[in-house]
Amino acid sequence: MDSNEMPTLKQRLLPHYQVANRLSRGSLDVVRVAIKNFGLARGAEAAASLAYYALFSLFPLLLVLISVVGYVLKSDDAYTVTVDFITQILPNSRVLIELNIQEILNRRGAIGVIGLVGAVWAASGFFATLVRNINRAWLGIKPRDIIGTRLLGLAMIGMLVLLLILSLASSALVNIIKLIDSPIFNGFQPENSPAWPILQLMLPSIFTFLMFMAAYRWIPNTSVRWRASLAGALWTSIAWEIAKRLFALYLSSGLANYEILYGSLGTVLALMFWIYVSCVIILLGAHLTASMDQRYQRRMAESGSSPA
Template sequence: MDKYFAQLGQQIVRIGNKINARTRGWLGMLASATNEALKPDTAITAAAIAYFALFSLFPITLLSISIASYILGPAVDRQIIIQRLEFIAPAMGQLLGQNIDEIIEARGPVAGVALLGLIWSASTVFYTFTHTLNQIWGAKQRRAVWKRRGLAILFVLTFVGPILFLASFAGSMFAHLRTLLPDSIISMTGGVSLVLAVLLDVIMFMALYMLLPHGVSTWREILPGAIGAGLLWELAKKAFLSFVSTYLSISNLIYGSVATIIAFLAWAYLSGLIFLFGAYLSVAYFQLKQSPKETAAKIRQ
């Protein structure tokens, strides 16, 4: 029996090698990234990302709603704000619940606290991203601690805001176009909106993979990882929406008010795994296109 399974395993390996050769190494690249993403250390790193993300989400939400309520007044439509923020975490309205109305009413003192919390907690998330990407790429030379923290804070100020703005602008522009298009074309806009959402996700992951690690690769080398992470993240959003609609009603009987926190941690953990998978996929593609000597020399830069 053992001999049979050994032969079967060898046959599977031979078939896999043939398919990998026909796909010019892409199958092996995907297998390598998947194997790395499923390791216990990757799960621990994703859990750490989820922990810091929990402290980043609410300051971002508080700050966004506070600024919007100042500009638009107390009558601001909270659903519009939440729809824009769902680019980060789907089902945001269900996760935050009535806290949004209380935030709008107390928008004065919240803005300053949220700003400080946003800068520090979100920079901690990006600091963790930077450290993780440096480890994944095997970078020998790394920035000083104060440079990494400064880059993380700068990334918050120059990245989070524009991303939220792009998500809001894309949604508003698409909604305006729907009013101008005939009904025959509107039925096709669902696919267009999905493509735009995936494109925005890919751009976000490309920015993370390019700017955070200490000078490793070009945009062409990280593009496959960004595309893979963007596609998986968009699929995860759809699945998470379905999950939340059934999970919250059931888990409230067990966990009570903390059920929403657990749901968000699950989402952040899944997002962390996707982020790490995309990084591993970029490294695998980078190694596929480089000779061993070129790979070692470029990673040490």
């Protein structure tokens, strides 16, 4: 047989892929299209630029969160709660954040209304860029204008504030239960319950999932089905939680010697690398959502049913 007539590896694997795709009800095609479009949209490059923007938006965002929480808690408590919240999102960043944010607060003192507005605007730069890149996952749709993009960026800051408030509310609920004078709750200590560690582990993940679902549902400049945004948010939440734990394990293992290579910049670069990984996951989740949404559209067009 002529060597030119020998089947390529792709041709050999194609029948197996088609069988697996049928068994998975088209899920492999969804993943394949998502990865292909992620590459076409230069998702990895977009994630790198987002990591750069995030570095400039991080500390203004912290100032905003501390100021908002400061209306509910004392200033010291607001600082502690906010840093705890951010370090859940950015593992192994506590030392860097505490050193810099404390110095900023000492120099600035109390933040006035104008200062708060400026901090919100500076923090929204990262989120506006994220909005643009999530929107690009839906190929062929009209991009949002500058004002709409910036407003959505500000809305994402609002979502983070809401996430922080929900986190505070869940902690406050435990203290309220302890104070209720009722036979049902008499002597009940939630933290001693076997379900408490599971609840503590799940609540942040649930809040994160809801934030991703809202982002994939409303950020694109098109109508996205709830099923697609829910599935995309579920994948993103799981992948992000796994990556967060693997990254923390990697840093604590001693294999990541950023300080040896980069000196005092090592912590900053480690933080930027984690933000890059997070943005890759978020953007890939957007492409998965778009791919699933397109599949639902095709199925409805073939069946002649109305959108769900």
